[in-house]
Amino acid sequence: MQGTVLWGWIGPLLVALFGGLLRFIRLGEPRAVVFDETYYMKDAYSLITRGVERTMLGDADNPIADQRILAGNLDIFKHCPQPADCAAFVAHPPLGKWMIGLGEWLFGMDPFGWRFAAALAGTLSILIMARVARRMTRSTLLGCLGGLLLSLDGLHLVLSRTALLDIFLMFWVLAGFACVVADRDWARGRLAERLATGRLSELGPRLGLRPWRLAAGLCLGAACAVKWSGIFFLIAFAVLSLVWDMGARRAVGLREPYRGAFSYDLPGAFASMVLVPAATFMASWTGWFVTDGGWGRNWERATSSGPIFFVVDSVRSWLKYQLEVLGYHSNLHEYHPYMSEPWSWPLLIRPVSFHYPPDLPPSACGADKCSQAVLGVGTPALWYAAALALVGLIAWYVATRDWRAGATLLAFGAGWLPWFYYAIADDRTMYLFYMIPVVPFMVLALVLVSGLALGRRDAPAGRRSAGAAAVGALALIVLINFGWLYPVLAAETITQAEWWARMLMRSWVTTAPK
Template identity: 40%
Template sequence: MTAETDAAPTAAAATVAPGASETPDHANDVAPEASDAPDASDVPDEPAVPEPRGTRLDAWWARMLATPRRRALWYWGGPILVTLLAAVLRFWNLGHPQAIVFDETYYVKDAWTLLHHGYESSWPEGADEGFANGDVNTYLDDPSYVVHPPLGKWMIALGMAAFGADSAFWWRATTALAGTVGVFVLMMLARRLWPSTIVAVIAGLLFAVDGNAIVMSRVALLDNWVMVFALLGVWFVVIDRSWARERLERGLAAARAAGRDPHYGPALWSRPWLIAAGAAFGATSAVKWSGLWFLAAFGLYLIVVDALARRRAGVPLYVTAAILKQGPVTFLLTVPVAFAVYLASWTGWLATDGGYDRHWAEEPANRATGFFSWVPTALQSLWHYHQSAYQYHVGVHSEHPWQSNPLTWLVMGRPTNMYFASTEDGSGGCGADTCWSSIMGIGNPLIWWAAALACLYLVYRLARYREWQVGLILLGLGAGYLPWLMYLDRTVFQFYSIAFEPYMILALAAVVRLILGRREDVWWRRERGIATVGVYLVLVLLVSAFFYPLWTGIPITPDFRQLHFWLPSWG
């Protein structure tokens, strides 16, 4: 109640008081029943009691984080605990199965020959079984025709370089490490988007326990490296956002203090996080060419962000400045760095003589003439190799039993079955005569389907509120997903979605943050939000525990396996 309304009853009483002395006593007599029900105007106003804010849980949490040391412990301890959980789920029994799984037949053996030859070489027929049994040196000197850049295979090779190729654990170890690092980086990015450790921890937890992320960390394929390098690049871009804004404001302040009118603002060259982002996106592209879409998308994003920052800072020609002044600088700080990282990944092919088509341009009929004749023949051969690989990629139309249409990826229309084994003699370890072991890239349905809905909601939210966090999340999702819609008739697989899954998780975290509300919210709204999120997370953990055997090749009965196929297309 305001001061004016609080004073109103007092003023009214003062007005009436003088007249009362002039009124006969009997004039104020009233019937007994009337006196039992006084008029509302005769009752003084009661001050309104504000609804309580927050909950007892909020109060307890505030006491728990009452000291700087406790806040620092939570700030780092929460993400570290989630990262450790992710590591356990990814590294536990990682050597099972001791067999070449799905496309490991390419990447594990290619990685091993890269270590020995510097290029990917061929293997005799039936080499998979021998490799899994420890006969790892039957490779040939002849080069193998591969269609992906070498960096992802070099990363797979690191574990084998340190500990050998006799155990499947070591040819999968670095991929599991990449998946674990991805969970930590996702939390750091989430905390950059929203200054909330609890939202970051929830995002990391969802990524840590999701089946698609776990499976892609437990098989030595390339796509987990696409995910982690791209995620690092996006994190660096977000760090650069605040770094550049501070230096822009500092440069504008200095110019205005010197009496200069900054029509364009300064060109910012000192942007180390931008250089790091260029390197990360270059590494993404050096694993698979799909990484180029992240470089292109966030290169444009940087120009838009710079234009908006200059507009907020009062730069009159902010669009021209962002495109023509800062734009070329941004390009030079990212694209050449990305290209250098990409080219460096081919060092083994360039420095040796045995790689596929390594000497193609040395043939007089193939050598470039005219303007490009100065280009070294090794680089000409590499360019020809890239042309050939691109034609292969766009022309892959062979049927595969586990291929999936990209239009169904967001709802997991056709997860990939990467491994299957059966025992019929009771020795499988599942407690029955028949035991089946599978590794299927089925994400946790409660995470994936909720995340798909969250992505749709964020499209609306971006149009309605224009939040920069929402825009960045959708840009990451679009860079990883939308290009595949151009290849609907190509043979592709659901597990490619690991490249954009972090942004689906961030979209879900954005909605979780809205449901949780704020400590300043009224108690009942805050209580409902906390309860809703709490119940959801418990259900997510239970579903992940239910699906974990299907993600890790644990022997189960056929009937129990069938219970995991929640859509007909999963079986």
């Protein structure tokens, strides 16, 4: 038993180390401001130096500030008579930018520094993936398979090597899910202990403080504090946790399982999955509350009439700001050459070109034309296999009501289906990388189906061998596919012919390079 527990950590740690090497090696390449890094890495620097986001030199895309930063000159803030005159309107909560800022504080304001936190979050998510898959399957082998597949996803790799917010959203969502699953096991164990102690009422026992559900609330609150879209996962996982409580009380034979869950479990669930996330979200705005330079802060008015007025007026100004952000997202309809519709995301029809410099000299690759690309695209072999696995999970859940299939499908739906509303009702500008929070659940679907393919431990040897061969072949195909795409995921300099060979669909390119 002790050896099993030990390998349950050693295996996932080794897989995370492998994924970490892929993410940290050459992390500072390309030495350029990639895609929307121009916003987030400067907002992060402003947060760690000013406490709030401030306006930079240059136009909307801040090219002057970009050039100064890459040249090592950090005199990038506009000089304003009053702090409020330099306040920058930002459309996302601060936590993800604080995390980016941590890397800048540790390693400096350069590409490695502003990408460090993303690479760390991506690496840790591989470890969490392996551990939660192991917990759900009770198999270290399948847990390591989950971590390995996540480490080999192209979109996960690219976002782990780019200072955007989405990898942090994915990290906190996955961590929250892992905590909810751990709470399920903890609660069932505690329920069995309480029932074994003696006769209880029809409603069953109180379970007391539930540390894993509290941790889930913190993680999911952090997800919302990175991007508002974390709210979809928070709602889904909160409902899922309560449904599991009902199922646990019913499974042990209590006469009033639903009343027991609502009477004893719901109050704690409300505290952990509503109040704690709300407090976490508010705490991420501390810099805005305690400084005078934030957007819409109205510092002079807030400090004019005592502490009670300060609190009331600050909250009022903050709520007004949140409504402005909501209005911004509701009216985001600008055309972008790499925008796409959510129905097309699982098929990888329209990825996002993060980086493609047009002026590489022939000497860079030894050919007439050279390319250096960062293409935000998933590993096709993984994504297409996952799409089939998700369909299989639907059939499995309908036939067996297996909780693992249901939880995986719910998590995938919470991250994908809401975008259809924005596509149909709002015609919002959207991108493929909005799928990154559900990539772990696509991997988890593959892991669960792989477990079915392997069969039970007492299955006939021939069945186990055939299943192992199929699962091994899948992992090998994903590895080969990832290795083939790696040069255009990690900004390696290759010939243009080699770059073209890796553009598996014409829709992956806006126009043919000249």
